[in-house]
Amino acid sequence: NWVATPMVAEIASKWVRDGTAAELVDWQREALRTRQAAAAEVLAGLPYLAHPEGLHLWLELPQGRSEEGFVAQARLHNVAIAPGSSFRITQGAWRPAVRISVGSTTEGELRAGLGVIARLLKSEDEHLLLAI
Numbered sequence: 001n002w003v004a005t006p007m008v009a010e011i012a013s014k015w016v017r018d019g020t021a022a023e024l025v026d027w028q029r030e031a032l033r034t035r036q037a038a039a040a041e042v043l044a045g046l047p048y049l050a051h052p053e054g055l056h057l058w059l060e061l062p063q064g065r066s067e068e069g070f071v072a073q074a075r076l077h078n079v080a081i082a083p084g085s086s087f088r089i090t091q092g093a094w095r096p097a098v099r100i101s102v103g104s105t106t107e108g109e110l111r112a113g114l115g116v117i118a119r120l121l122k123s124e125d126e127h128l129l130l131a132i
Contacts, residue, residue, distance in 0.1 A: 009130045032103065036050055060096070061095075068083060070096075071083050100117070
């Protein structure tokens with residue numbers, strides 16, 4: 001069984017009563033809006049889906065680009081992303097995509113990582129992909 005310890009439950013209850021929980025939620029939403037805005041700047045013109053306060057974004061890959069290959073290329077440049085197929089829940093039509101977390105690093109590192117991803121997407125030449 002998973003259950004909150006009495007101390008954690010007491011702290012959470014206090015935070016709900018005194019408004020701290022709401023303040024923390026507001027802070028998190030603002031931080032995610034800032035990160036999603038940074039992603040919108042760096043990925044401008046690329047096809048992706050995101051909620052303005054979302055923790056992730058969903059980036060569609062161009063025709064002919066495999067999720068596994070793209071994830072591997074990103075990892076060669078020290079950027080960790082997840083293949084979209086890891087989150088697939090149906091056997092219906094599928095467009096290759098990757099899921100990118102915007103909340104797991106500093107904003108500067110996020111911008112740098114998204115820059116690598118943008119360059120990888122815009123590059124068609126495999127040789128250039130390795131040189132980025």
